[in-house]
Amino acid sequence: MLAALSEFRAELLESGEGYEIVVTLGKDGRGDDEIVALLNALEQYIAARASGPALIELGGRSYVMRPEEG
Secondary structure (H helix, E strand, O other), rough: OOOOOOOEEEEEEHHHHHHEEEEEEEOOOOOHHHHHHHHHHHHHHHHHHHHOEEEEEEEEEEEOHHHHHO
């Protein structure tokens, strides 16, 4: 997943529950464009691996992104 997010400031962190990837978004005015690009990169990665969902936390909310069926 780190390779899929290589254009972003992503780092792998180990926690008591496993691993998580943290992406720091810039404050350079790209805002929504950067979030959309990040979500697109995640969607492509999840679709390619198709082995299960990804839990995403954004702005204090949690979301689940699943690969498309079929």
